[in-house]
Amino acid sequence: MNKIEHIGIAVKDIEKSNALFSSLFNKEPYKQEEVKSENVITSFFETGESKIELLQATHEDSAIAKFIEKKGEGIHHIAFDVTDIHAELERLEKEGFKIISKEPKKGADNKLVAFLHPKSTNSILIELCQEIGVK
Numbered sequence: 831m832n833k834i835e836h837i838g839i840a841v842k843d844i845e846k847s848n849a850l851f852s853s854l855f856n857k858e859p860y861k862q863e864e865v866k867s868e869n870v871i872t873s874f875f876e877t878g879e880s881k882i883e884l885l886q887a888t889h890e891d892s893a894i895a896k897f898i899e900k901k902g903e904g905i906h907h908i909a910f911d912v913t914d915i916h917a918e919l920e921r922l923e924k925e926g927f928k929i930i931s932k933e934p935k936k937g938a939d940n941k942l943v944a945f946l947h948p949k950s951t952n953s954i955l956i957e958l959c960q961e962i963g964v965k
Contacts, residue, residue: 831918835911835941835959836874836881840894841903844871844886851875851882859884865938870894872938883909883938907945909957915942918958922946936962 841847844862852858855875862873869892873884885906887895897906912918915934923929928947937943937959946956 831910831912831958833911834880835909835957836883836939837905838883838885838907838909838957839904840897840901840906841884841886842898844873844884847884847886848873851884855882861939863938864888867935868892868894868937870938874939881939907955907957909943909959912958912960915944915958915960919944927951934958934960 839847848859848862852875855877857875859873859875862871864871866888869887869889871886871888875882875884885894887898889895894906919929919932919934923932928950930945930947932944934942934944937957940962941959942962943960944958946958948955
């Protein structure tokens with residue numbers, strides 16, 4: 831793993847949260863997009879070498895909606911940049927980590943993504959990210 835790529839924060843209202851984080855960081859988000867496969871709208875802020883990703887559910891049965899219902903708004907996951915997501919998933923599975931989806935899928939911000947189950951990572955949802963087209 832190369833670095834923390836971003837920290838994902840589940841929010842109820844992305845526009846209100848964009849305003850809050852814009853004030854906090856003294857800059858606007860550099861990107862907002864909908865990820866239909868995950869039923870979310872995301873918004874990204876750069877913070878040094880890492881990013882903050884805000885996630886708002888677009889459907890009541892999405893993972894983010896369920897997270898907010900259960901735990902409230904807050905940190906949802908920590909994402910790590912990897913060079914080869916397939917090799918990293920294979921390595922981590924051999925180490926005993928539970929992989930949520932063995933095949934990476936297209937996520938936000940031009941990334942291939944895969945998640946490690948919190949039951950195998952001290953209750954923290956871990957996301958692996960690889961820039962699409964880079965290897």
